[in-house]
Amino acid sequence: MPLHRISAGSRALIASIRSDEENRSKEPPGDRDAGRKQRAALICVTTFWCSLGIIAAYALLTDQRLLAAGSILLFLVVAAATERHLSRWIGLISGSLIAATLSYRSQFWAGPTFGEGFAAASLVLGAALLCVVAVSAGSFSRRRLAVPAVVAGGIVATIASMSAYAHAGPTTRHSIAIASHDGTLLAADIYLPRSIPADGLSAILMQTRYNRGWSVRWPWRFVLTGDAPLADAFTRGDFAYVAVDARGSGASEGEQAVSFSPEERADGPALAGWIRRQSWSNATVYGEGISYAGVATDLAWSQGALDGAVVAFAPYDILRDTVWPGGLLAETFARRWSLVTTSLDAGEPERVFASLARFVSGVRPLDSDPDGTALAALIASRRNYVPYDLFASAPFRGDLVEGQDVWSRANFTYRAPQGAPPRLVIGGWYDGGNTNAALRRLIHDPGSHLLIGPWDHGGRQIISPCEDDEAKVLDYPRVVTDFLRSSSTTTGQSRVRYFTMCGGGWKESSSWPVADVRSQTLYLSGTSLNSRAAPYFPRTLIVDPSATTGKGSRWLSPANFDGTLIEYTELFDQSQHRLTFETGPLRNDMILTGNAVIETAITADAADASVFAYLEDVGPAGDVRYITEGQIRASHAALAIGRDALYEDVIPHRTLRAEHRRALSLDEPLILRFGMQATSYRIAAGRRLRLSFAGADHDNFAAVPDGASRITFHSVDGRAPTLDLPIEQ
Secondary structure, X not given: OOHHHOOHHHHHHHHHHHHHHHHHHHOOHHHHHHHHHHHHHHHHHHXXXXXXXXXXXXXXXXXXXXXXXXXXXXXXXXXXXXOOHHHHHHHHHHHHHHHHHHHHHHHHHOXXXXXXXXXXXXXXXXXXXXXXXXXXXXXXXXXXXXXXXXXXXXXXXXXXXXXXXXXXXXXXXXXXXXXXXOOOEEEEEEEEEOOOOOOXXXXXXXXXXXXXXXXXXXXXXXXXXXXXXXXXXXXXXXXXXXXXEOOOOOOOOOOOOOOOOHHHHOHHHHHHHHHHOOOOEXXXXXXXXXXXXXXXXXXXXXXXXXOOEEEEOOOOOHHHHHHOHHHOOOHHXXXXXXXXXXXXXXXXXXXXXXXXXXXXXXXXXOOOOOOOHHHHHHHHOOOOOOHHHHHHHOOOEOOEEOOEEOOOHHHOOOOOOOOOOOEEEEEEOOOOOHHXXXXXXXXXXXXXXXEEEOEOOOOOOEOOOOOXXXXXOOOHXXXXXXXXXHHHHOOOXXXXXXXXXXXXXXXXXXXXXXXXXEEEEEEEEOOEEEOOOOOOOOEEXXXXXXXXXXXXXXXXXXXXXXXXXXXXOOHHHOXXXXXXEEOOOOOOOEEEEEOOEEEEEEEEOOOOOEEEEEEEEEOOOOOXXXXXXXXXXXXXXXXXXXXXXXXXXXXXXXXXXXXXXXXXXXXXXXXXXXXXXXXXXXXXXXXXXXXXXXXXXXXXXXXXXXXXXXXXXXXXXXXXXXXXXXXEO
16 A cells, blocks of 8 residues: 555554664664563563453452452552553453443442442442543553542542432332321322333332431432332332331321321221222232331231232231230330330431431421421421330230220231232341241241241341351342232242251241251250250259340340341350250251240249240350340249130240239249240251350340349259250251
8 A cells, every 4th residue: 555545643653663663673682582571471461450350340240249349459459550551451441341340230239228329320430430540550640630530520420320310210209198098198109110001000018117208408319319218129120119107107197106006007908999099000009018017018918908918027916026025125125116216206317317317307298398397397296105105114915005005906917817818928037026926927827928037127137156158138129029029829838938047058848837847855954954854953043133145136136227236245255144054065966947945943032033045056165156045024924825815826825914923932933934036047066055044134124123133943843844946857
């Protein structure tokens, strides 16, 4: 090709190449060897850098976070140390690959917690930062204004991306008032996909006590929505989502004289009926809820108002499961939950959520009340009950407070409706007393499904004391949508999926109790647990009022609004405060799946006493792992039999009624038969099982008034005290 046909840029490039060749021809042989080594090193660095990008992208796609973090960090270190143009641009391509996969993965990491706006913004921010590193390497890095300019551009692009998603994303929201059965106006946020099918949408109803949505402060409202955390996930799954403030809370009218009053119980069916009449509805209404919202969902489901339900981490009998388990006041839970609800009712979230209050001012007002004037007047006139005061003044079933039957059986669900629609019950092995609550629901409706794992309240923490590879934080939105999509084809047979901690992994069963479980009795003798009965001599526990399981126990879990780590480190440092009984080293693995039950007899130096029992896994070196626990107030020793029983139970059932109280004495032993919270736990061969008794748990339970300081454990009708274990074969 004639030289004049070549562009000026090409001619300059050819001239540069020729000049480089002439210079290399004039170089001494040693310099040429050094040049070859330098080029070889450059190729190696480039290959290594590109490989890091591919590895990081693969790790992000497969959710291997540690590998991803290490690869990206090394990628950035190499980028900062490299100045050659070739590796810089190949590194830029690798950086773009990382940015793209980071954006994809962020939808799963950040979306469920912070909303899609935050997740989408990671694409812009990640790409900007990686471009800064890749482009600034080499000669470009000497331009001092380049890095600040790109960072500033990334920040602006991030804000723009978040704002655009927050206010023009794939979901629409309308905040309206819905008239309930008695005319009370309930505040609701209606979330709909922007594209609605011709045959309408199935809807998911959620009724909450903790504000259906937030009013975001300026200037955060440009990038935050204050929407319900699960709204995006459900509308992306082609559901309508209806989040409602429970009666007397948030922006809803009415009052809370007691939780789940007959009036509140009737709100669920009224809301479901309203949804079915909407133009966007296909008349299918499901319910979902965690904790309080789970109980509200269960109440609507039990009245036949829903076509399917997911009830997660919710009490079944609030008196026994949450507030007065075993007849003992769960003091820490009661105070914390009372503080949260009263603060939200007063429109003062900063009292309990200091970090959140920097961004939000309170519950979201209705669209018809944009300046919040009507909402402020509603909150000022609100006169709800104070939960702790009510709980502490009503320790027995049947107690009346200002004419209200606090623990009325009419307020709660004890039976499944005729032809019950599908229901998924979700629970955690460390969710306070709600573990047994999940199992009660299953035995009263064999058609329900159960998912129970090594989780705290809400499935936010993995609490297994072992490094279980299969244990994962609960992906609640995916579990809910998968179940509701398949609920129309679900058969009546129960399907149970449960996790066995410390090496057992996930398992399935057609029923609960699990068919392969057999009861095995161990007898207490001396300081031992034996498979055969042996002579038993009384042992006395000196009650230490400071004994505790710590401030991060399972009983904090249902009111763990600040993210405290649930763990039992303090329990194992207090053997001097307890009576203990141990097996010898196990010859084979032992798997406990179900509820352990204890039977003993006690005398005491007072008319009442608290008895706490713990199952522990003890290693050869003395390391201790918490398994489960149970507790009983001695005056509630009487079991509910026949008509006195409210429902079929998974542990020995008590009425907790004042007229059935029993008194302790120093002379006549009082028989105690009580159950523990359910578990599924593998004790490895060579380790030992320990049963411990204590007389207090001061960080979690209130002391019994004028309770015993000395408790003596006796045989039961001439037989050694027993521990019945649910052994999985």
